[in-house]
Amino acid sequence: MLGTAQGTREDETGEEPLRAVAVAVDTGEHDLDSSLRELHRLADTDGVQVAEDVRQAREHADPVTYVGRGKVADVAAAVERTGAGIVIADDELTPAQVRTLESELGVRVVDRTALVLDIFAQHARSSEGRTQVELAQIAYQLPRLRGSARNLSRVGGGRVAGGQGIGVRGPGETRLESERRRLRRRADDLRRKATGIADRRQRTRDRRTRGGVPSAALTGYTDVGKSALLNALAGADVEVRGELFATLDPTVRRVVVEGGEFTVTDTVGFIRNLPHQLVDAFRSTLEEVAQADLAVHVVDAAAPDAVSRVSTVRGVLREIGAADVPELLVLNKVDIAPPDRVEALRRIYPDARCVSALTGEGVAELREDLAHRLHRDR
Numbered sequence: 001m002l003g004t005a006q007g008t009r010e011d012e013t014g015e016e017p018l019r020a021v022a023v024a025v026d027t028g029e030h031d032l033d034s035s036l037r038e039l040h041r042l043a044d045t046d047g048v049q050v051a052e053d054v055r056q057a058r059e060h061a062d063p064v065t066y067v068g069r070g071k072v073a074d075v076a077a078a079v080e081r082t083g084a085g086i087v088i089a090d091d092e093l094t095p096a097q098v099r100t101l102e103s104e105l106g107v108r109v110v111d112r113t114a115l116v117l118d119i120f121a122q123h124a125r126s127s128e129g130r131t132q133v134e135l136a137q138i139a140y141q142l143p144r145l146r147g148s149a150r151n152l153s154r155v156g157g158g159r160v161a162g163g164q165g166i167g168v169r170g171p172g173e174t175r176l177e178s179e180r181r182r183l184r185r186r187a188d189d190l191r192r193k194a195t196g197i198a199d200r201r202q203r204t205r206d207r208r209t210r211g212g213v214p215s216a217a218l219t220g221y222t223d224v225g226k227s228a229l230l231n232a233l234a235g236a237d238v239e240v241r242g243e244l245f246a247t248l249d250p251t252v253r254r255v256v257v258e259g260g261e262f263t264v265t266d267t268v269g270f271i272r273n274l275p276h277q278l279v280d281a282f283r284s285t286l287e288e289v290a291q292a293d294l295a296v297h298v299v300d301a302a303a304p305d306a307v308s309r310v311s312t313v314r315g316v317l318r319e320i321g322a323a324d325v326p327e328l329l330v331l332n333k334v335d336i337a338p339p340d341r342v343e344a345l346r347r348i349y350p351d352a353r354c355v356s357a358l359t360g361e362g363v364a365e366l367r368e369d370l371a372h373r374l375h376r377d378r
Contacts, residue, residue, distance in 0.1 A: 019085060039090050042112070042244060066089055088115060120245060136281035142180065215291075215292045216294040219267055220299060262370065295325045298332050334356050
């Protein structure tokens with residue numbers, strides 16, 4: 001986590017969360033309000049309180065300062081006004097942008113990518129998950145090492161390390177060149193380990209295929225209720241947590257119905273601008289979707305930006321080679337979604353199924369539909 005050195009509200013440990021100023025450039029390419037709401041949730045997941053937003057409308061980000069130079073003064077004023085200890089940019093920054101902003105603002109500057117990587121680092125529990133996260137962190141860190149004589153931050157962050165979290169979990173202190181060599185050697189070791197894990201995962205998939213058991217993979221935006229839907233479909237007891245990226249490791253459960261049996265796999269969720277380092281590192285995990293017989297695309301029907309989220313998920317699926325996997329769209333959380341929003345989504349996606357993983361509404365029908373779809377061509 002980023003840290004708990006400053007702020008006003010106490011968290012569950014009794015420490016006050018670090019305050020942050022969020023900075024965003026509005027190029028008109030996406031809904032900035034939705035993007036900033038998501039950035040706030042990411043920060044909150046990482047134990048940080050966003051105290052104020054600073055926005056700037058411009059055609060493209062400034063290559064040196066991200067926002068225009070004049071706007072940097074507004075960011076500095078917001079930092080002083082709120083007592084923030086960190087600034088979070090809503091895009092991935094270049095090393096030059098980070099250096100310039102930190103020099104101008106006098107506080108640490110991190111970007112959306114570092115924030116997401118830090119959350120993944122907190123949630124990685126299995127050997128596979130930790131391996132993939134560390135690979136992604138190294139890919140992010142290597143081009144950002146700077147200062148030949150400058151000590152680099154050590155492992156840890158947030159409540160654990162008193163506020164050194166986002167973007168610095170990982171390698172220990174050393175000089176620049178030897179640190180680069182060490183990181184590259186570590187990355188090579190991790191890739192070999194990841195290859196072994198991927199091979200074992202593929203053998204498991206092959207055994208299921210040889211056994212004639214078709215597979216469905218739950219995919220979608222983060223925090224849309226995929227784990228809850230897995231539990232409802234399979235009578236499973238997978239832990240459900242209402243936070244971003246709660247699931248990193250694929251979870252497979254078998255479903256037996258009158259029409260046959262099939263497996264359902266819960267997979268990692270996506271967000272807008274999912275860091276490419278994570279897509280690369282988690283490729284073997286994401287292949288659970290690419291190699292499934294059916295992609296069950298779960299959508300939060302209560303989300304005001306549900307349509308753009310669908311586009312985001314489909315973009316990632318194309319990136320991982322899953323675009324040709326048959327898709328079934330499932331509108332979840334219809335128990336809390338405004339009825340007019342559900343109807344609007346059904347007009348846009350007429351073949352979608354409506355369910356509530358919480359109340360069970362529509363789950364039995366979905367289970368039968370999945371069995372029919374997965375077995376009709378066998």
